[in-house]
Each structure stands twice: as C-alpha cells, then as structure tokens.
Amino acid sequence: MTITQNIRTNTRIIRASFANKARVTQAQFRVETEEIDLNLVQTGGIILRNLYLSLDPYVRLTLDEDGNEATAPMRLLNVPFYGLGVAEVVASGSDKYPVGTLVTANTGYENYTVLKNAEDPYNFIRSTGVGLYNYISALGMPGLTSLAGLKVLGVEAGKTIFVESAAGGVGQLVGQLAKAQGLHVIGSAGTEEKVSYLVNKQHFDGAFNYKTEGTCEALARLAPKGVDYFYDTIGGETLDTLLEVINEKGHILSIGMVSQENGKEPYPIRNLNQISAKGVTIHGFIYYHHLQYFGELDATVRPLLERNAIEYRQQVFDGIENAPEHFINMLDGKYAGKVIIKVDL
Known part of the structure; x- marks a missing residue:
C-alpha cells in the first residue's frame, strides 16, 4: 500500500x-x-x-x-x-x-x-x-458520445444528418466527425454567433438559429434532400417536428431530453405514428454502454486535436x-x- x-x-x-x-x-x-x-x-x-x-x-x-x-x-x-x-x-x-x-x-x-x-x-x-x-471533453464523455453515437446511427457518406444543440460539447464534434465521413451536416444553435461559428470555424454545411427560424423552414432551406439522421439532445417539439419531416427509414439517436428539464413543461409528442409509417428507428443512447470505444476515440480524435485539424x-x-x-x-x-x-x- x-x-x-x-x-x-x-x-x-x-x-x-x-x-x-x-x-x-x-x-x-x-x-x-x-x-x-x-x-x-x-x-x-x-x-x-x-x-x-x-x-x-x-x-x-x-x-x-x-x-x-x-x-x-x-x-x-x-x-x-x-x-x-x-x-x-x-x-x-x-x-x-x-x-x-x-x-x-x-x-x-x-x-x-x-x-x-x-x-x-x-x-x-x-x-x-x-x-x-x-x-x-473531446477525449472524454462528450467525445465518446459523439463517436459512438455516429456508430449507433450507422451513418453513410452522402446522406444528411441534422445535429441539434450543435454548438455544445457533444454536437460540435458530432458535426465535424460526420463531415469527415462524407455526410451533409446541418446544425442548430441558439445565437447568431454560434451559428456563424458552426459554419465558418467548424465547417458545417449549414446552420440556423432555432430561436428565430422554424425547424421545418430551416431544414427545407438547408437540407433539400431531406434528413436521414437526427442527433437529438433536446427532444420535445424538435423531436416531434423531425418525426414529421425525416426521410423514410431514417434514424434518430436520443441522448437527452433537455427541453423537458429545468422547469420546462413536458411537450406532448404527436407524430409517433410516423415511426411505423416511415420505418423510422429511434436509438436510445447512454455513453457508459459504449466504453469499449475509448481506445478508438483516442486514436482518432487526439491526433486531430494535436494538429488542430478540428476546432473544439x-x-x-x-x-x-x-x-x-x-x-x-x-x-x-x-x-x-x-x-x-x-x-x-
């Protein structure tokens, strides 16, 4: 001892x-x-x-x-x-x-x-x-959630992913890793400064301020081929909207329901019928179910950080x-x- x-x-x-x-x-x-x-x-x-x-x-x-x-x-x-x-x-x-x-x-x-x-x-x-x-951060739980979450979604190059809370600790890395895998990446954030940062510094294909533009309108503008993957951190009304507009056989990863917390009223989801109608798959995600990916996270993301190839x-x-x-x-x-x-x- x-x-x-x-x-x-x-x-x-x-x-x-x-x-x-x-x-x-x-x-x-x-x-x-x-x-x-x-x-x-x-x-x-x-x-x-x-x-x-x-x-x-x-x-x-x-x-x-x-x-x-x-x-x-x-x-x-x-x-x-x-x-x-x-x-x-x-x-x-x-x-x-x-x-x-x-x-x-x-x-x-x-x-x-x-x-x-x-x-x-x-x-x-x-x-x-x-x-x-x-x-x-990038080499810890947020990074693991980003990398493993994309694996759970089974993302494919050429398709479109929408990342909610894209300026946060998880979302910003999800977007950059998805972009590196050849996806069309759209994000949302709560200020114009954050939106600008996502596009100009973190190289999202598009982003919008969810406080000033509706999700349906923004996605119609920024993702004309529709959304194939939705990385959901907030739930509530945005999840309801995405169930309505997501492409057939789309995939949704649910890692949190922040919109239902901190004094917020629960939002009644109305579009659950779209899960069966479109063949949508919703994946629940908890980071500690995927600790086996820590080695891959270090091997993948640490070199990117060391040479400033990603902006975290x-x-x-x-x-x-x-x-x-x-x-x-x-x-x-x-x-x-x-x-x-x-x-x-």
Missing part, C-alpha cells in the same frame, strides 16, 4: 435542495469545507486530487427528487454533486492505480474524492500531448467554489461549447 502523508483541506459543492421541475438556482448548492486525511486510504481504494471537472446537462437529473431507479444513488441531499473529472491519484491502496496515475473518473464536485473501490475510474490517461481538460470549442473556468454559478449559466444556454471547471488547490 502506497500512502502520501498529509491532511488536506477539501472544498465541496453539496446538493442542498431539490429543484424538481423548477429552474435551478443557487439554493440547490451549498459550499462546505472539510479536512481529509490521506493516510486513511482503504485497501483496494484510492484518493483522487481533482484537477478538472466537467459540467454536463445530465447532472440536472440529480436535482429532481423523483427519477428512475438507476439515478437514485445520485439524487441524495447533503452529499457532493458527482460528475466526470480528470484527477491524479494521491493516495492508493490499489496496485492498479499507484500514486501519480492520471485518470478520468466519476469524481465529486470537490478538491479530493475518496473512492473505496479502485475500479470506479473508467479511463487511464496515457498521453498528455494535449491539455488534460480534453479528457473530459470549450470554456475553462477557475475555482471549485464557482461551479454552481457556471452550472446554472450552462443550463440557461449562456455558454458556447464544453464547460469545464479547473479545480484550484
């Missing part, structure tokens, strides 16, 4: 209350400080010093008191929020993870995370040819204590690209 002898101060972001169907506010967060003794690492466990934390929309689900059974352990009050992070092992009771190992893992929104089971980390970081924060937009903010503010701003659509917290120690 390897132990680093030290007592450290641990700042933690605690889930203070549920938002349920209301908009998330600062009332859902509490900042606490505790001391953590690295000598107390358990046999088989590790203690992580968190370096970067990923702020992701799916964490919003943990602020609803009711939910499916799978998310129940994440929906507890008076415990730290959990999300994906880049971390360094600083105390170890596991031969697999010696002190100094860099990993991506489900970490707390905190400086240090204690893992009783060292199997919890899901990816070693073996190469640091790019900034470590990339391992929770992300914003890195300092300070664990600022995570609540940036999490709320992210849900409110105030940021472009992936949102990351650099943990100050």
Whole structure:
C-alpha cells in the first residue's frame, strides 16, 4: 500500500435542495469545507486530487427528487454533486492505480474524492500531448458520445444528418466527425454567433438559429434532400417536428431530453405514428454502454486535436467554489461549447 502523508483541506459543492421541475438556482448548492486525511486510504481504494471537472446537462437529473431507479444513488441531499473529472491519484491502496496515475473518473464536485473501490475510474490517461481538460471533453464523455453515437446511427457518406444543440460539447464534434465521413451536416444553435461559428470555424454545411427560424423552414432551406439522421439532445417539439419531416427509414439517436428539464413543461409528442409509417428507428443512447470505444476515440480524435485539424470549442473556468454559478449559466444556454471547471488547490 502506497500512502502520501498529509491532511488536506477539501472544498465541496453539496446538493442542498431539490429543484424538481423548477429552474435551478443557487439554493440547490451549498459550499462546505472539510479536512481529509490521506493516510486513511482503504485497501483496494484510492484518493483522487481533482484537477478538472466537467459540467454536463445530465447532472440536472440529480436535482429532481423523483427519477428512475438507476439515478437514485445520485439524487441524495447533503452529499457532493458527482460528475466526470480528470484527477491524479494521491493516495492508493490499489496496485492498479499507484500514486501519480492520471485518470478520468466519476469524481465529486470537490478538491479530493475518496473512492473505496479502485475500479470506479473508467479511463487511464496515457498521453498528455494535449491539455488534460480534453479528457473530459473531446477525449472524454462528450467525445465518446459523439463517436459512438455516429456508430449507433450507422451513418453513410452522402446522406444528411441534422445535429441539434450543435454548438455544445457533444454536437460540435458530432458535426465535424460526420463531415469527415462524407455526410451533409446541418446544425442548430441558439445565437447568431454560434451559428456563424458552426459554419465558418467548424465547417458545417449549414446552420440556423432555432430561436428565430422554424425547424421545418430551416431544414427545407438547408437540407433539400431531406434528413436521414437526427442527433437529438433536446427532444420535445424538435423531436416531434423531425418525426414529421425525416426521410423514410431514417434514424434518430436520443441522448437527452433537455427541453423537458429545468422547469420546462413536458411537450406532448404527436407524430409517433410516423415511426411505423416511415420505418423510422429511434436509438436510445447512454455513453457508459459504449466504453469499449475509448481506445478508438483516442486514436482518432487526439491526433486531430494535436494538429488542430478540428476546432473544439470549450470554456475553462477557475475555482471549485464557482461551479454552481457556471452550472446554472450552462443550463440557461449562456455558454458556447464544453464547460469545464479547473479545480484550484
């Protein structure tokens, strides 16, 4: 057993209350400080010093008191929020993870995370040819979701894909990877600046502002041959619209329903009959069902990042204590690209 002898101060972001169907506010967060003794690492466990934390929309689900059974352990009050992070092992009771190992893992929104089971980390970081924060963005869960999602859709060159929330951490990479595979790529975003960035910097074939132009009208203009694949992150009215306009034997990948969260009223889907009428296939997607693609992600995307062959937009903010503010701003659509917290120690 390897132990680093030290007592450290641990700042933690605690889930203070549920938002349920209301908009998330600062009332859902509490900042606490505790001391953590690295000598107390358990046999088989590790203690992580968190370096970067990923702020992701799916964490919003943990602020609803009711939910499916799978998310129940994440929906507890008076415990730290959990999300994906880049971390360094600083105390170890596991031969697999010696002190100094860099990993991506489900970490707390905190400086240090204690893992009783060292199997919890899901990816070693073996190469640091790019900034470590990339391992929770283009080389982490968003990147894995992008690459594996296109595989699940079974995309073919020459066809058209529509990417919703295309300026976000997942959508921007989906579009660029699909473009590299020979697809005609259309995206939507919520500001003119984001639309311009998608077309001029990330080389989408077309994009539109969903706040100022209807989806049907925009797709008729930008995708005259229709849509074959829909990469859906929002659900609701846009999903309903796409069921109406998607081509026969089209494929839809559902990775989230953000339009139904954060105080939004559920939208009644009316066009479900189009699934059978057109032979449409809808695929549900959860990233951790596809961890086997991490190696391919690193081999495919890391070289592109190293030589600036793709444009991946992300914003890195300092300070664990600022995570609540940036999490709320992210849900409110105030940021472009992936949102990351650099943990100050």
